Amino acid sequence: MGLASEFSGYVAMEWRGFNQAPLDDRQFEHNQFSLSVQPEFYTSWDNDRQSFTFVPYARIDQQDSERTHFDIRELTWMKVAEKWELRLGIRKLFWGVTESQHLVDIINQTDAVENTDGEDKLGQPMVNLALIDSDWGTLDLFILTGFRERTFAGVDGRLRTPLPVDTDAAQYESSREEKHIDWAARWQQTLGDWEVGLSYFQGTGRDPLLLPKTNAAGKPVLIPYYEQIRQTGLDVQWIYEDWLWKLEAIHRDSDRQNFLAATGGFEYTFVGIMDSSWDLGLIGEYLYDDRDDEALTAFQNDLFAGLRLTLNDAQSSELLMGVIQDLDHNGRLFSLEASRRLGESWKLTVEARLFSDIAQSDPFYSVRDDDHIQVELAWYF
Amino acid sequence: MKKQYLFGLLLSLLSAAPVFAQTPEERGLEIAQEADKRDMGWQDMKSNMLMILRNRHGQESKREIRLRSLEILDDGDKSLSIFDHPRDVKGTAFLSFTHATTPDDQWLYLPALKRVKRISSKNKSGPFMGSEFAFEDLTSQEVERYTYKWLRDEDLDGRAMFVVERYPEYAHSGYKRQIVWVDQEYWQPQKIEFYDRKNSLLKTLVYEGYQQYLDQYWRPAKMHMDNHQTGKSTTLEWNDYEFKTGLTDRDFDKNSLKRAR
Helix, strand or coil, X not given: CXXXXXXXXXXXXXXXEECCCCCCXXXXXXXXEEEEEEEEEEEEECCCCEEEXXXXXXXXXXXXXXXXXXXXXXXXXXXXCCCEEEEEEEECCCCCCCCCCCCCCCCCCECCCCCCXXXXXXXXXXXXXXXXXXXXXXXXXXXXXXXXXXXXXXXXCCCCCCCCECHHHCEEXXXXXXXXXXXXXXXXXXXXXXXXXXXXXXXXXXXXXXXXXXXXXXXXXXXXXXXXXXXEEEEEEEEECCEEEEEEEEEEECCCCEEEEEEXXXXXXECCHHHCCCEEEEEEEEXXXXXXXXXXXXXXXXXXXXXXXXXXXXXXXXXXXXEEEECCCCCEEEEEEEEEEECCCEEEEEEEEXXXXXXXXXXXXXXXXXXXXXXXXXXXX | CCCCCCCCCCHHHCCCXXXXXXXXXXXXXXXXXXXXXXXXXXXXXXXXXXXXXXCCCCCEEEEEEEEEEECCCCCCCEEEEEEEECHHHCCCEEEEECXXXXXXXXXXXXXXXXXXXXXXXXXXXXXXXXXXXXXXXXXCCCHHHEEEEEEEEEEECCEEEEEEEEEECCCCCCEEEEEEEEECCCCCEEEEEEEECCCCEEEEEEEECCEEECCCEEECCEEEEEECCCCCEEEEEEEEEEECCCCCHHHHCHHHHHHCC
C-alpha cells in the first residue's frame, strides 16, 4: 500500500582546460569535453519502511576512452525496522569527518577518472545490516560481495602516471581475485558534543600498488596489484562553539606494508561576516603517514589550509579553496571549487587544480604539468 | 516544551479580568506559558512547506521542504527537514534537536557524497536556506527561550491581541528584542517585529489563515517575513498538516537522515 515513486537526476556538460603541454605525446593537449548523466529512480512502500533505489551513471569523454564509462552507483532494496535497517544491493556510502582527504572511508572504490579529489566513488555490492540503539549507538555490519577495480586515466588522458595503468591486467594477492568476499564493521555514536566512529575492514585493499610491467603488446605499463589488508579506523569530531575539531586515523597492515596514517585539524566559522549573511570558514588540517616510501602516499607530512565561503543566498553560492603544502619538500597543490545555482534547475560549478614545485619523489610529480580548470553546467530534473 | 504548572490556576482568569498586583513582566510570562500549555500534546507533526524568496527587485525563487517534528516535553523539539526543490539540493536533509538556551544539535545530510555532517550551531541567527527566516525564527519556541514583558492589549485587523515584548535568553541570538501580537482566541502569534542587536527594526513576520487541527492546535497557512533593511522578503506556505502520525525518536536519528526522502 502507499506506493510512492519518483524519478529525478541530472545531465551535465563539462569542459576541462589544460594550459601546459602533456609530458607524454600520446596524451591530449588542451581541451577535454564530456557529458555525464545520472538518473535516479526511487520507490517506497510499507509506509516508507521499504524502498528500492536505482541510480545508473554514465560519462562520455571526448579525449580519454577510459573516462568514457558506465557504472551502477546504487541498486538497493532497503527494509527499516525499529531496531535495525537492512540493505541489499549496490550502494555508495561515506565514513569520516575531515576535508583534505578521507582515510577512514574505505567501503567504496574511488572512481578516479572522474575527479582528482577522490570523492567520486563506484557502486559497491553488499549486504548491510545496521543494528540501532539510542543508548549504545549504531553498529553497521557489511559483507562486501565482489570487488571493484579503481578506474585510471587511459593512454590518451591527462592526470595519469608517467606510464599508463593497464587496468585489464590487474593482479590480486587473493587467488579468488575480484571475487574475494570482504567484510567490515562500523560503530558510530553521538556523545553530547562528540561524534565518534570506530571501524574495521578486512579484505581486498582499495588502493592498488602500481607495478611496472610489460603488457601483451610489449609496451611498458603499470599493473595494479591489489593486496589483502586489515584496516582499523577511528574518526572523531568535537564541537566547541564555532569550532569543529576533527581527527581521522587508520592502521593498515598487509604482507607488504604496515602503517599508521592520520588527518587532524579544525574548521572555524565566522558567521555573518561584515554584517552580511555570508559565512566564512577557515580550515586547517595536518596530514600524516608513517610510510617512508614516498611513492606510496603523497601526504606523509603535509599541511592543508582552506577557506570556505557560503553566501547563504537564493542561488546557494559557495566557494571552497585550499592548498596542501608538503612540509618535507616545496610541493604545493592548490584547489578551488565554486558553485552557484542558475535559475531553478541549473547549476554551474567551476573547479581548478594547480600543482606547484612538485618534488621528483612525489606521486604528484607525474601530473606536475596537468594544472587545469574545469567548468560543469548541470541540469537537474 | 517545558511544562509550567505554577500559574495553572490563574490561567482561566487571564482573559477575563486584569490580575491584581501583577507586573508587566509577570503578565508577559503568564501569556507565554498559557500559549505553550495550549499547544502541548501534539506529539508529532508532518507538514509541507513552500518557501518563496523575493529579492528587492521582486524576483522569486522557490524551495519545497517537507517537515517532520517530534514534541519533546522537557526540552526543545526535534525536527527533520527534507528538501525536494530546487532539484540540485533534492535529498538534502537537516536534523535538529533544539534547545532553548544552549546551542542546538544539528546534522546535515549531503546526498551527492552520502555524507552526514554534524554542524556548528552556536549561531542561530544565520539565514535558513537563503531566506529571511533565521534558524531561531523557525525552531520551537520554548517559554525559557525568552524573558517577557506585557505591553498592552490591542486589536489587530479586528481581532483582540496581547502585545508582548520578549528578550532572547540565548547569548548568541541575532535579536535584542521582539514584539509579538498574540491572538487572544488562538493563543498563537499573528505578527512579530524583530529588532536587531543594535535595536533597529529588522524584520516583520505576519501570520495568515490559522486553522485548528484535532480541535486544539492552531496552525497558520502562510507566514510572510519582510526584511526592512534589505528589502527582501520570504513567504512560507504550509500544507497538509498531520498530527499524531506515530513518528518516534527513530525517525529523528542520523540513520533516518540518510534515508529521508
